[in-house]
Amino acid sequence: METIDTKVLVVGGGGAGMSAAAAASRDCRVTIVDDNPHYGGQIWRQGVSEKAPPEALELINKLENRSVGFAPGTTIVDSPEPKALIGSRAGKPTLFRFEKLVIATGARERFIPFPGWTKQGVYGAGGLQALVKAGLDVAGKRIIVAGTGPLLVAVAEYLQRKGAKVSFVAELAGKARLLRFGIGLVQYPSKFLKACSFALAPSSISIRTSSLVEEARGGRRVESIRLNRHGKIEEHECDILAIGYHLVPNLELPTLLGCDIGSEGAMVDSYQRTSVADVFAAGETTSIGGIELSCVEGQIAGYAATGNKESVKRLVSKRNKLRGFSRILKKTFEIDDRLKSSVKAETMVCRCEDVSYETLLEFDNWRDAKLQTRCGMGPCQGRICGPATEYLFDWSPDGVRPPLFPVRVKELGDL
């Protein structure tokens, strides 16, 4: 197996990971591993129809000038021993050995099952944006963007710029809550925060608040949605439904390594240290707080991993201030029990193993359900149905087991 030795290994090439690598590479050899083909993570995702924004390009240039190693398209699947991880790319394993590790695995969208969510033409909201950045043509398509979260409007505006006909954004949160969110943001006067504020950024997109998609209708493809708007039922035609309920941190790697996990994500101290020695975590894997917080946490982790305490101290107050934004986000886009009422007996909860809501009702915990129904044991390893069953049944996940992502039997032989 190929081996890469590095002083600092960073898992995740988004805002947090790139910032960590930039900070750490002032002093030593750094390598970034990322599942995606490019730097940028989700929020700065690049693709055939999208260049990264200037602040991301600046970081990328810095990493290139400092000869930071980059292993793109590589998924971490296991940790065979302390201070080593195995990454897999196109069926080939690589062993990464490190002295310090920065986990910057970011977040993914949270999906809550509802009737019709497995139909063709139903995508995640950020998911559709990622597909369009990678070349999907949405010109002329009638799209409804739905769910909850600060990025829905930004997604809708992006799709419109790409020629889609966005009918409206259906936001679960109520108007009063969104207004408070906007007011709360005044103390964070930055470009990004303004861009995701409903109250501050005038938009050509129509927003329907207190609205939830109860069903995606049609044959194999979605043709319309049933919308519950303040309790009033409406039906709207569409070609595409892009729906996501805010974000959940990617915790598989910190969990595998035995890091303590709290209610917000991987737990860290003021140096971004996790509970495991020489393992740091930064960005949305520690709490959902936006790109600015992610970058500051990344910088702190990078400096802390290389013993640069003075630089850490300079950043602490900035991080603490931005964490206030994280709390506002959580309060505004918390999902309540309303979504539970649209799930039907036959609604699929686990898309990998086709396990329905009704089947899962017989169990009282995630582990039993997994063993009896294979819920969460398919290729995604519970990444989609885990947060869904946590919401629907209040089940908590029971740890992870390698490989974190599917690997081929031939590859297992090489490990």
Place this chain on the structure above:
Amino acid sequence: MKSVGLTIDGEEFEFAEGTSVAAAVLNSGRHEFRRSVTGSARSAFCGMGVCYECRVTIDGVGMEKSCQIYVAQGMRIQTDGNY
């Protein structure tokens, strides 16, 4: 922009370099990437390499996440939809 030639379920297409395989499959007019374990037709969903709904066979290698892989000259993409 440079374009690359490839086949999807045996049919020839050209796409701009840097297009993901998932976007290429969708742009080709196909929406059925795979059949689920109980036989229902599934399409790309999460767009970021998490859900595995967009998996296809690429150059004979199965279970590839098409949203995380770019198109390449001469690539042979096989969906479950053509069976």
